[in-house]
Amino acid sequence: MRAELAEFLRDRRSRVGPADVGLEARGGRRTPGLRREEVARLAGISVDYYIRMEQGRGPRPSRQVLNALAAALRLSDDERNYLFRLVGEAPSVVSSREVPASVLRLLERFDDVPALVLDVKYDILAWNRMAVGLMGDFGSRSEKERNMLWWMFCHRPSVLETEHGRRFAKSCVASVRAAGRYPGDPGVRALVDELGERNPAFAEMWAAHEVQVQRSTPKRGVHPVFGELELDCEVLLIPELDQRLMFFTAPEGSPTGKALQELRNWDRQT
Structure with a gap:
């Protein structure tokens, strides 16, 4: 599951641009999406911890970290639930203010x-x-x-x-x-x-x-x-x-x- 988690995080990071999360795009970017340090800062975790997750290493992330990553990467409800299942956690119910x-x-x-x-x-x-x-x-x-x-x-x-x-x-x-x-x-x-x-x-x-x-x-x-x-x-x-x-x-x-x-x-x- 670590490899799948790492792949999922890398893929979703590539889909979120700086403007999507209120960041100013500075300097040349060789790849699309957010930098690893930007995701870590948005999620309130260390850069080293996030890098290890993207490399399929490190400890199993807590529910708090998963929720923070889901918010930082602008995951949908279905994507958030999938993220939780990747690490063996029950899906996190999200209270939405948007009425279908x-x-x-x-x-x-x-x-x-x-x-x-x-x-x-x-x-x-x-x-x-x-x-x-x-x-x-x-x-x-x-x-x-x-x-x-x-x-x-x-x-x-x-x-x-x-x-x-x-x-x-x-x-x-x-x-x-x-x-x-x-x-x-x-x-x-x-x-x-x-x-x-x-x-x-x-x-x-x-x-x-x-x-x-x-x-x-x-x-x-x-x-x-x-x-x-x-x-x-x-x-x-x-x-x-x-x-x-x-x-x-x-x-x-x-x-x-x-x-x-x-x-x-x-x-x-x-």
Whole structure:
């Protein structure tokens, strides 16, 4: 496997130019792509260590080194997984903020229910018109404010005062734990630190170490136009991107079901 790893690294290094990684091309380059020392610097490892890998020598690289090399060489998700398999490691799941066009089309097909696409730490990446009607205009919020945990624990902590609100919040926190990215993901770490400092309720839930992937949970809230709503929150996982599609439904003919129908009509008129 060392020979295959060495060949793969050399090939992918030749495909990445200095401009691709924000480097200025200086001096004559006899071969295309990055220099070995440039890859090493981008990955945060020693030049000697990287040279030994390209020569099929040296120790087996750690997951941290593999992730750093994948970022430095601008590998796709499939290429990253292949890199991990070359050294006998399980593929590294990568959380992507880019929502595939097929998922966006599916999102819009839910024209009668509010639907969102979220990443592993509950950043809201995409939404449909019904979600805007239910929860407000996400496009007018900053990226930091487009996070469901931040919204519940910092912007609207009053939702935690009800049993349903607290239960929903707990399920979200447990789902972040279940993603297995703590403490290695700096984005999760930063979010956990901030929420823990700003809201003791979050610190308490996080310290409980509950682990459960969120799939279905009830959610109750009050809409400024349609009043109290009792919704079923369903979550579909998109495992290859570490994303999830969340949508809110209610039984047809129920008070909330009728409110969603009114919301749909109202949204089309605004």
